[in-house]
């Protein structure tokens with residue numbers, strides 16, 4: 001190795017180590033805060049807070065994007081004071097992450113009644129005026145947030161919802177108590193520990209080699225198609241869920257499953273979306289739509305899907321009165337799955 005290469009290699013190693021070390025340090029720090037209430041007290045004094053009202057995050061508008069403002073403890077105490085609330089309410093907040101510099105981030109819902117809190121829901125319009133923002137339903141705002149804010153607010157909403165729904169022990173009926181970070185709840189009468197739950201969901205893009213299968217539920221926005229999705233049943237492996245869901249929803253058998261990626265999805269509660277590519281058995285392409293689950297499903301050519309991926313909303317009606325078919329936005333894992341399929345098809349059609 002030349003002297004130059006040697007130095008360049010060492011530099012690369014140094015940066016790799018630094019990257020890894022920052023990540024590991026941050027991970028260990030968060031672990032400590034989740035495990036130890038005393039360790040979590042100080043970051044709550046110096047950290048930043050994201051505010052919610054009835055599970056809707058506080059957002060501010062900037063150009064075509066939403067921004068999620070952060071508030072300091074001082075600002076939060078002042079706000080609570082103004083509405084005649086005790087600062088103790090801040091203990092209802094949950095830890096949702098931290099910066100590279102270990103500034104902890106918390107989320108607090110000011111619109112939920114909490115059994116452990118001495119306070120009730122605060123008035124939404126007055127809070128919005130005071131905070132110079134609006135509490136907007138996450139489903140409506142998600143795709144107009146940066147990737148970082150979308151991920152943080154999704155985590156926050158899922159955790160706040162879980163705490164709101166698990167205030168009582170399902171065995172003793174007694175109120176459960178949240179640890180300071182909000183990573184668990186304990187029933188003081190029997191020490192049962194409850195951890196936040198995640199529902200595994202598979203999402204599958206089925207292909208017949210040249211086309212892919214996309215479907216619509218009646219609840220989807222007009223014109224939008226996506227890959228097939230479904231919750232895992234108890235006792236199933238992820239691969240079994242893929243096969244069952246495709247069979248249930250469109251009456252096809254799939255094989256050659258290929259993992260693509262995963263994503264936390266806060267709706268309807270807290271799901272872990274696990275994305276797969278799959279191909280239909282040769283000769284099996286006739287769709288039988290299960291109308292209890294789907295509005296419609298159809299095969300789409302590579303050209304149709306590639307064109308739809310490039311389409312940007314808002315979508316206007318075509319001459320025949322219908323909307324052009326469009327696909328979920330970039331932040332959704334279904335978009336990633338469909339984009340990957342289009343890219344694979346494109347590269348496999350190129351001359352070697």
Ligand SMILES: NC(=O)C1=CN([C@@H]2O[C@H](COP(=O)(O)OP(=O)(O)OC[C@H]3O[C@@H](n4cnc5c(N)ncnc54)[C@H](OP(=O)(O)O)[C@@H]3O)[C@@H](O)[C@H]2O)C=CC1
Pocket residue numbers: 199201203226227228229230231263265267268271273293328332333334335
């Ligand atoms: N991020 C992304 O790109 C995408 C995400 N998704 C998400 O995937 C999820 C699943 O897709 P979907 O096709 O609706 O699923 P399914 O095909 O499994 O159908 C939903 C049905 O499953 C029932 N169900 C079973 N277990 C659960 C559970 N743990 N939580 C909630 N409902 C359950 C519901 O019954 P009932 O409602 O009657 O109680 C509902 O009728 C949805 O939440 C959707 O938001 C879907 C497509 C793309």
Ligand SMILES: [Mg+2]
Pocket residue numbers: 228229230249293
């Ligand atoms: Mg489904």
